[in-house]
Amino acid sequence: MLSLVPVCILAGMLLGFLSGLGVGGGSLLILWLTLALDTEPLIARAINLMFFITAAGSVCLLRWRRGRLQLRAILPAMLTGCLMAGLFSWVSASIDLALARKGFGILLLVTGVRELLYRPRKDK
Numbered sequence: 001m002l003s004l005v006p007v008c009i010l011a012g013m014l015l016g017f018l019s020g021l022g023v024g025g026g027s028l029l030i031l032w033l034t035l036a037l038d039t040e041p042l043i044a045r046a047i048n049l050m051f052f053i054t055a056a057g058s059v060c061l062l063r064w065r066r067g068r069l070q071l072r073a074i075l076p077a078m079l080t081g082c083l084m085a086g087l088f089s090w091v092s093a094s095i096d097l098a099l100a101r102k103g104f105g106i107l108l109l110v111t112g113v114r115e116l117l118y119r120p121r122k123d124k
Contacts, residue, residue, distance in 0.1 A: 002036045002037060003037055008037075011032055011036075012051075015028055015029050015032070015051070016051075016055055019051075019052070019055040019056070019059065020055070020059050024111075025051075025055065026048050026051060026052045026055075027108060029044075029047070029048050029051055030044050030045065030048050033047060033048070
């Protein structure tokens, strides 16, 4: 039932909505693909990358057109992110996969707790 096209479209819409909010729909997409649809993790990660590229690109374009995205401010992060993604993709062949999974899981937990406890600063 979960692999029916309307259910997958609904899941994609929900995850796209969450990505637009910056919640992390890509991480949830990997969970959906691996747990609900029994997709191989390698294939799920590839699908997630394609999902992320299209979702992030469209959201960035919309925010830039509304004046809420300053390219000068984020350009260093963009370039560094691309460089590190390429570097660690190349290095990942020599990293123990079980250790990487545990590290990523801890990162997700810490990030989730931080988001739950986050309070905006009040300007003086």
